[in-house]
Structure formats: C-alpha cells, structure tokens
Amino acid sequence: METHDWFVTVAPGIEDLAAGEMEELVGSAKADVGKVFFRAPLEAMYVVNYAARTVNRLHLLLAREEFESLGDIYGVAKDVDYGPLLGPDRSFAVRCKRIGEHPFTSMEVARVVGQAVIDSCTESLGFRPKVDLEEPDLEITVLVRFGEVLMGVNTTGESLHRRGYRAYHHPAALKTTLAAAMLRLGGYRGQALLDPFCGGATIPIEAAHLARRYPLLLFRKDPYLPKLPFHDPDTERAVREKLLEAATRDPYEITGIEISPKHAEGARINLKTALVEDTVRVLQGDCTRAEIHRDLSAELLVTNPPYGMRSHSLKKIGAFYETVLRALREAHHGVRAVFITASAKPFEEAAARVEVPIPHSRRVMHGGLPAKIYVLEL
Numbered sequence: 020m021e022t023h024d025w026f027v028t029v030a031p032g033i034e035d036l037a038a039g040e041m042e043e044l045v046g047s048a049k050a051d052v053g054k055v056f057f058r059a060p061l062e063a064m065y066v067v068n069y070a071a072r073t074v075n076r077l078h079l080l081l082a083r084e085e086f087e088s089l090g091d092i093y094g095v096a097k098d099v100d101y102g103p104l105l106g107p108d109r110s111f112a113v114r115c116k117r118i119g120e121h122p123f124t125s126m127e128v129a130r131v132v133g134q135a136v137i138d139s140c141t142e143s144l145g146f147r148p149k150v151d152l153e154e155p156d157l158e159i160t161v162l163v164r165f166g167e168v169l170m171g172v173n174t175t176g177e178s179l180h181r182r183g184y185r186a187y188h189h190p191a192a193l194k195t196t197l198a199a200a201m202l203r204l205g206g207y208r209g210q211a212l213l214d215p216f217c218g219g220a221t222i223p224i225e226a227a228h229l230a231r232r233y234p235l236l237l238f239r240k241d242p243y244l245p246k247l248p249f250h251d252p253d254t255e256r257a258v259r260e261k262l263l264e265a266a267t268r269d270p271y272e273i274t275g276i277e278i279s280p281k282h283a284e285g286a287r288i289n290l291k292t293a294l295v296e297d298t299v300r301v302l303q304g305d306c307t308r309a310e311i312h313r314d315l316s317a318e319l320l321v322t323n324p325p326y327g328m329r330s331h332s333l334k335k336i337g338a339f340y341e342t343v344l345r346a347l348r349e350a351h352h353g354v355r356a357v358f359i360t361a362s363a364k365p366f367e368e369a370a371a372r373v374e375v376p377i378p379h380s381r382r383v384m385h386g387g388l389p390a391k392i393y394v395l396e397l
Contacts, residue, residue, distance in 0.1 A: 024080035025063060026056045026171060028162075029073060032383030032392070033200040037073040040203065044070060052164065056080070061251055064174050065258035068244060069236040072199035072229065075178040078160055078171025079249075086168050089123050089131055095168055096135035096161075102144055104172065104248055110151035111136060112158055114173070119165035132161050132170070156246055176243030183238035184293040187285030189219030193323040197359065197385060198225040201321050201392060204379075205357040209271055213317035215306035215347060216324045217275025220286035220299065226321070227295035230271045234262040237294070273299045274315060276306040307342050312350035320347065320356035320397070326388075327362055337365035344373045348397040356395050361388040370395065 029037040034050040041048035041055050044066050048057040055074070057063070067077045084095045105111060113136070115129040133150060136159065140148045158173040180196040198221045209230040214222040227233075236259060244250055273295075277283040283303035290296040304311040324343060327336030340362075347356065360366045370377055370393075379394040 020060045022058050022060050023063075024056070024058050025067075025077060026051075026054050026080055026169070027067065027071070027074040027077050028054055029075060030194070030196055030200075030383060032381050033073060033197070036200045036203045037071075040071060040073050041067070054162075054169075061249065062254055062258060065244070065255050066262075068175055068179070069258060070234045070262055071179060072225065072235075073196050073203065075180055075196065076160075076173055076175040078173055078175075081159070081170040081172060083167070083169050085166050087166070089127065092128060092161075092163070092168050093131045093135045096132040096170060097139045099136075099139065099170065100143075101136060101140050101148070104157055105136075105140055105144075105148045106248075107146040107148075109156040109248070110149040112150065112152045112155035113161060114158060115161040115163065117163040119163070121163065125163075128161055128163055132159065157248070172247070174244065174247060176241050179235060179239075181239070182235060182293075183240065184224065185219065185289055186292040187219050187288045189221075189282055189285065191323075191325075191386070192219050193221045193359070194385060195221055195225060197383065197392075198222045198321075198323075199229065201357045201359060202226055202229060204392065204394060205319050205321050205355055207319055207321070210318040211272040211316055212274070213315060213320050213351070214275045214322045215320065215343075216322045217277050217286055217301060218282055218323065220275050220277075220289050220293075220301060222321050222323065223273045223275045223286075223299045223301070224289060224293045224295055226273050227271060227299050228293070230273075231267050231269060231295070231298075232262075232265045233294070234259075234266065236262065237266075268297070271298045272316075274317070275299065275301045276311060277301060277303060278305050279303075307346040309346070309350060315350070317351050317354055320351060320354055322357070323359050326360050326390075327365075336362050337369050340366050340369035341372055344369055344375055344397075348373065348375060351397055354397050356397050358393045358395070359383070359385060359390055360393075361385065361390040363391040366391075366393065 038048045038050035045059040045063040113129040113133045115125040117125040162169040286301045
C-alpha cells in the first residue's frame with residue numbers, strides 16, 4: 020500500500036500528547052514544535068480528520084527544507100511536482116504563517132510561493148493555474164519557522180478545534196483541542212470525572228466523546244475532503260463506517276459544576292447538541308461549598324477555572340485559588356486534578372500555601388494568552 024508523508028499542526032505545548040494520539044490512530048509519529056510528522060497510507064487522511072481530538076489541521080507534506088533567503092523559498096516551492104494536485108480547471112491559494120525574525124513578511128512569502136507554483140505549472144505542465152484566495156480548490160500551507168520552510172496541502176479546511184456541536188458559546192470557553200489534551204494528560208479512560216468550573220461544558224463533552232469514541236464526523240459538516248484531487252470515496256466510506264461502528268452510547272459518570280445559572284443552562288444546551296445529555300450532568304452551584312460535592316465520587320478532576328483576567332480581580336485570584344484548592348482537596352482528597360490557568364504565579368503560590376504538590380506543569384497558549392497546565396494530587 021502506498022504511503023505518504025503528513026504533518027498535523029497543534030497548539031504549542033501539547034505536541035507530545037498529539038503525537039501519542041497520532042500513534043494510536045495511524046502508527047509511528049514524531050513531535051516537533053507546533054507540529055507532528057508521520058508517514059501513513061491515504062486512509063490516515065480520513066482517520067485523522069474524522070477522529071483526532073488534539074490537532075488543528077492535517078497536511079500532506081510537499082516540502083521541508085532549510086533556507087537563507089526569500090529566493091531559497093521560491094526555489095523550494097518551484098521544485099515541488101504539482102501535477103497530481105493542480106490542473107487547468109483547478110484553482111489554488113497560498114496561506115502562510117511565519118515565526119521568527121526575517122527580512123520579509125508572511126504576505127511576501129505567500130506571494131513568492133504563489134508565483135513559484137504558477138511558474139512550475141507553466142514550465143513543466145503547460146498550463147497556468149488559477150488563483151482563488153476566497154474558495155480555492157487547493158489550499159497550500161507554508162510555515163516559515165526561523166530557518167526552515169514547510170509546505171503542505173491543507174486536507175482539513177477549517178480547524179478541527181471547531182467541533183460543530185457548540186450551540187451556546189461561553190465567553191471564556193476552553194479550546195476543545197486543549198480540553199482533549201488535558202484529559203489525555205490526566206489519564207482519562209472513562210473513570211468518574213468532575214469539572215468544577217465547567218462553563219459551557221467543553222471538558223465534560225470532550226470526555227464523553229472520548230469515552231464513547233464519538234468521531235468528529237458526527238458534528239462537522241465540512242465538504243472539504245471531497246474537493247481534494249487525491250480523495251478516494253471508497254477509502255473514505257470504509258473509514259467512516261469503521262469509526263461509526265466503534266462509537267457507543269455507554270453510560271459514564273461525568274459531572275460539571277457551574278456557578279452561573281445562565282452558563283449552567285447554556286452547558287445543558289450544549290450537552291443536547293453534543294449528544295451526551297444522557298451521560299453528563301451539570302449542577303448549578305458553587306464548587307467551593309461542601310454540600311455540592313456530597314453525592315459526588317470523582318476519580319479525576321479536569322478544569323479551566325477563572326483566571327481573573329476579564330473580571331478585573333487579579334489581586335484576588337490567588338486567594339480564590341487557595342479557597343478552591345482547599346475545598347476540592349477536602350471533598351476529593353487524593354484525586355488527580357488537571358488545571359489550566361493564565362494566572363500561573365498566583366496558582367502556584369496558592370498550591371504551595373495549601374501544600375498541594377505540583378508534579379507536572381507545562382506552558383501552552385490559550386485564547387492568545389500564555390498559560391500553564393498543571394497536574395496535581397489533591
């Protein structure tokens with residue numbers, strides 16, 4: 020069976036977790052900064068796009084080279100064989116993301132690569148491909164990171180973090196891919212789960228989908244894959260059938276607590292659209308009050324507490340975290356907990372005052388803010 024080189028883009032800080040998921044889905048994978056690379060047959064394109072929970076986009080790898088100048092990037096792009104990808108009746112667009120200091124802009128990179136694609140097709144294939152920046156038939160991604168340029172064909176379209184099940188949008192919602200990564204980091208395998216700050220229920224929903232093996236294709240209605248020149252309907256159909264057959268409606272003990280009546284009701288709306296209202300419950304109340312935990316028996320806590328950023332309470336957030344940690348330790352002593360916060364120093368100081376050790380932490384980006392994920396034992 021013919022294999023191809025692929026890479027997925029992921030949020031910085033969770034590359035190892037995404038690589039672990041890719042190994043489970045498609046085989047051996049290698050993590051890099053903001054990316055994971057692997058080699059697999061065409062089937063992997065459908066498996067990743069329909070089932071991966073920690074990644075943003077999957078690309079067919081076209082080129083990966085070091086460079087020194089914009090002219091070098093042009094040369095890398097021109098050397099790619101676009102015969103299997105473009106034709107006289109197919110349009111393309113170039114999207115570029117650049118990291119590091121360079122004497123050129125992302126727009127200049129996109130322009131140079133676009134010209135290289137046109138020149139390559141004109142000289143080698145005898146036609147000039149059409150450019151369509153709005154709705155191209157083929158989207159070429161160019162990632163420039165310091166002295167390396169990476170080119171690939173976007174096979175995903177809109178990022179996979181847009182699951183398609185959110186009917187209620189919480190103003191400080193956790194990115195779904197980060198929620199999935201936190202569940203993996205906590206070792207979630209279907210055990211009793213509690214999210215004491217559930218907001219719009221992103222973490223409980225992701226947990227239920229993970230436990231029930233719900234593929235993303237249940238909620239994402241993206242017609243992007245059939246547009247690709249290497250799309251194989253038979254392979255896609257086989258993958259879809261296999262994923263849907265593996266999904267279950269098994270019951271799991273998953274609970275969210277939300278202090279805001281408005282957000283609690285919004286969370287329940289999301290449970291319905293995410294098809295998990297029968298296995299996830301949302302309690303409206305204050306997670307720092309002992310009575311709300313009276314009938315809960317959690318084996319894992321995963322949560323996205325307030326950061327104090329939007330509520331102008333940064334001076335009070337440390338005391339708030341201390342209250343939360345004391346209450347949760349009292350109610351669920353010895354249970355593993357995974358937190359994410361952009362208020363890292365106040366959280367770490369609060370954990371020290373409560374004498375809750377932090378055996379693991381990592382930096383991530385969340386909502387444009389530098390944040391940290393913590394794993395602790397309450």
